Amino acid sequence: MDQGRRISFLTCPVLGMVWRIIKSDLGANPVEFLQHATGDWTLWFLVFTLGITPFRNLFKLPDLIRFRRMLGLFAFFYVCLHFITCLGPDQSFDVAAMWKDVAKRPFITVGFAAFVLLIPLATTSTAGWIRRLGGKRWQLLHRSIYLAAVCGFIHYYWLVKSDVRKPLFYGALAAILLIWRLGTWFSKRGSAVSMKLSSQRAPANPSE
Numbered sequence: 001m002d003q004g005r006r007i008s009f010l011t012c013p014v015l016g017m018v019w020r021i022i023k024s025d026l027g028a029n030p031v032e033f034l035q036h037a038t039g040d041w042t043l044w045f046l047v048f049t050l051g052i053t054p055f056r057n058l059f060k061l062p063d064l065i066r067f068r069r070m071l072g073l074f075a076f077f078y079v080c081l082h083f084i085t086c087l088g089p090d091q092s093f094d095v096a097a098m099w100k101d102v103a104k105r106p107f108i109t110v111g112f113a114a115f116v117l118l119i120p121l122a123t124t125s126t127a128g129w130i131r132r133l134g135g136k137r138w139q140l141l142h143r144s145i146y147l148a149a150v151c152g153f154i155h156y157y158w159l160v161k162s163d164v165r166k167p168l169f170y171g172a173l174a175a176i177l178l179i180w181r182l183g184t185w186f187s188k189r190g191s192a193v194s195m196k197l198s199s200q201r202a203p204a205n206p207s208e
């Protein structure tokens with residue numbers, strides 16, 4: 001799939017929302033509908049982004065890596081829309097009122113933290129930034145996507161009043177991806193340490 005097709009495919013959810021706005025088909029509470037739709041798509045794009053590496057390794061599909069950056073940027077795009085739908089209709093674009101809300105309501109605080117965590121990731125997603133930061137530092141910074149996903153889950157879990165099945169389903173997916181990642185990290189680290197130890201133990205001159 002070329003770049004243009006990938007972008008148009010990933011904009012389907014937002015085009016669906018625009019279509020429903022045009023048709024005035026947003027249900028009894030249009031603001032709530034848009035807040036929920038943009039929030040849901042943010043979570044899904046975060047899960048898709050986190051799922052790329054495990055999927056790529058499990059099914060031996062190295063080309064999938066080309067999608068990761070774009071999926072991450074789409075997660076950021078949807079969280080921006082989500083933020084606007086919360087700041088606009090709920091707060092009439094009053095930044096002071098928004099700050100009050102962030103400080104007062106824990107589910108907003110943690111959602112806002114997730115949003116803030118995604119800003120440097122979106123900003124530094126270019127090849128130029130990878131070069132400037134260096135591969136290792138860039139990777140370390142981009143691991144905070146896991147923290148953003150966890151904050152996103154807590155935000156969703158806290159805001160739901162009764163039926164917690166949807167947030168728990170999302171949380172389980174995010175947890176599986178996080179555990180998988182930690183598992184590969186520990187096994188890589190373990191093999192690096194054992195290689196180092198065996199090279200230290202091996203005599204410099206085999207005849208000694």
Ligand code: HEM
Pocket residue numbers: 032035036037038039040042043079082083086087108111112113114115118148152153155156159
């Ligand atoms: C990565 C960041 C975020 C994620 C993943 C996220 C996700 C979600 C999800 C999944 C929902 C509910 C959707 C549903 O019920 O189907 C939601 C609702 C909501 N979010 Fe977020 N959100 C994020 C950031 C934010 C931010 C920054 C704000 C505001 C400053 C915010 C404010 C809200 C509000 C007001 C609701 C509706 C609550 C209600 O229905 O009572 N979210 N969000």
